[in-house]
Amino acid sequence: MKIVLICFAGMSTSMLVNRMKKAAANRNINADIVALSTSDMYEELDNADVILLGPQARYVLDEVREIATPKGIPVEVINSQIYGTMNGEAVLDMALELAKIK
Amino acid sequence: MNKIQDFLENKFAPFATKLAGQRHLAAIRDGFISFMPFLIIGSLFIIIQDFPAPGWQELQVKLFGEEFNQFIILPKRVTYDIMSLYIVASISYKLAQSYRIDSFSAAMLGIASFILLTPIKTTIDINGTTHTVSRVITVGGWYGTNGILVAIITALVVTEMFNYFIKKGIIIKMPEGVPPAVSRAFSALVPGFVIIDTMLLVRLLFLQTPYQYIHDFIYKLVSLPMQSMVANNLLGAIGTVFSISLLWSIGLNGGTIVNGIMRPFWVPLQDANLAAIEAGKLPPNIITEQFFDMIWIGGAGATLAVVFLLMFRAKSKQYRELGKMSLAPGLFNINEPIMFGLPVVLNPIGIIPLILGPVAITIVNYEAMALNLVARPTGVIIPWTTPPIIQGFLITGHISGAILQIVDILIVMLIWWPFIAIMDKKRVAEENEKVYNKGESLKL
Known part of the structure; x- marks a missing residue:
């Protein structure tokens, strides 16, 4: 499955992505997790299974949903506390949970 | 509290x-961000040319000759000094992308439209007399940083027009079986024609005013006051x-x-x-x-x-x-x-x-x-x-x-x-x- 994280420059999100990858590896989950900036997100959105936004980039939520919802891709904003503490486990849980609903 | x-x-x-x-603010922002790497590269060559160390200028001449100073600055000339061209293209591209329409065509149309609104001649001094040279896109001037606001406006207007035509279906439709790349190129034909005509008309209108070009108008009315008041x-x-x-x-x-x-x-x-x-x-x-x-x-x-x-x-x-x-x-x-x-x-x-x-x-x-x-x-x-x-x-x-x-x-x-x-x-x-x-x- 492919999990896409979006923040402004893709910088702080890439820290989180590294932690999520570790968490996924520990649980033997095969997931492709990438961090994108809001300015390059368009190309990648179509192939995603789950899209998560950093809380500071929640201003693109409507725009992303406009593209993703018709395709049935769930989009959510990551909780600030979880984001701030860079809790990879919790974000991975969130992504898996959303993918299940799909 | x-x-x-x-x-x-x-x-x-x-x-x-x-x-x-x-959408439009985002396109402007993302357009600039995409161009940032080029500005950073251009900056690097300015540092090489003007490194803040005593004797560096003399050393340059000694090592590489008189011409070197103007040669090493060329990367800055082709980034900063014609940046309005890049900006109009990248903002058009980003806006078209957010509308999910052909962004490459939008960028090309943006560039053409911007040049249509900009002087395509310049004056040079030879032995004290001024000569006008036509068919010149200048490095610097309105093509550089001074033209940015017009570049932004052009990008937004052109892409909006382009999007209008595409969404209303006012385009030449190719029969099925024609490769998508070909049919996409043709779908830009009608909107492109109208956009270019509009820009030509705007150019003509401004030539009737004392400003001559939209650039001078925007610069005096918006850029200068904003620069001194806000920035x-x-x-x-x-x-x-x-x-x-x-x-x-x-x-x-x-x-x-x-x-x-x-x-x-x-x-x-x-x-x-x-x-x-x-x-x-x-x-x-x-x-x-x-x-x-x-x-x-x-x-x-x-x-x-x-x-x-x-x-x-x-x-x-x-x-x-x-x-x-x-x-x-x-x-x-x-x-x-x-x-x-x-x-x-x-x-x-x-x-x-x-x-x-x-x-x-x-x-x-x-x-x-x-x-x-x-x-x-x-x-x-x-x-x-x-x-x-x-x-x-x-x-x-x-x-x-x-x-x-x-x-x-x-x-x-x-x-x-x-x-x-x-x-x-x-x-x-x-x-x-x-x-x-x-x-x-x-x-x-």
Whole structure:
């Protein structure tokens, strides 16, 4: 499955992505997790299974949903506390949970 | 205090979120961001040409000959000095992308339209007489930083028109079986024709006015007043820093949002500084985008100071851990861990120093530069992730810039200290009682 994280420059999100990858590896989950900036997100959105936004980039939520919802891709904003503490486990849980609903 | 928080959360946040996500503002912002690497590359060659070391100019001539100075600056000429062409293309591209229409065609149409609105001749002096040369796209002038506003307007108008035609289906449709690339190229034909005609008409209309070109009109009516009123003074700087911090207080990336709006007015100021450096003079302008890069030590809110306070002064275990975890990203001016982890965002105690700190050092830095105690930004662009202190040195080309950033960190630490102390005391009490509300506990 492919999990896409979006923040402004893709910088702080890439820290989180590294932690999520570790968490996924520990649980033997095969997931492709990438961090994108809001300015390059368009190309990648179509192939995603789950899209998560950093809380500071929640201003693109409507725009992303406009593209993703018709395709049935769930989009959510990551909780600030979880984001701030860079809790990879919790974000991975969130992504898996959303993918299940799909 | 609750009233302020209520206002921020329920009134300001929805408004700001909408503004930040606004399609056209986003396209302008993203268009500039895509072009940034080229400006950084161009900057590098200015540093090579004008490295702030005595004897470097003479050494260049000695090693590489007289011509070298103008040769090595060419990368700057083809980035900065025709940047309006790039900007019109990249903004058209980004806007078309957000409409999910053929973005490459939009970019091409943007370039053609921009040139159609710009002088395609220039004058040169030969032995004291002025000659007009036609069919010339100049390196510099309206094609450079002065044409940016027209480039932005052109990009938005052209892409809007293009989108209108595509969405209304006013295009030549190819029969099925024609390769998509071919049919896409043809679908740009009708809208392109109308857009080019419109631009030709606008050119004709402006030629009837004393302005001659839309550039002169926009420059005198919008760019110059905005530059002097909003951009190039201390109040404008404080306003900029205040708005960015306020947006961060509700957890939105204020820097991206505000810089996206202000950048068109900052770039010419920065370009003027570069021109001065090239001419061997001191930079005239204090306010450039890099002035603000110097303020955000450790990221928005200048929170590297907070990282140090948490690491060395906090008694709460969680805060110490948070400080340690935030140090590495903080050194590269990334501060989301502090913003969302402390948290500063939507924390009425945190919002006060979040705004006060940067405003205080903006005043200090501006005055220090105005009094010539500290060198002004040279106009060279370095990536915003460059670690503080080194960053101050590179931006100003002088050691005083580095020292200024150290002073800034100390000032911000002083401002934050009482607030961190309050939060820390509360957190320690919570840690001792071990009564965590599960939703609030930090899982570190």
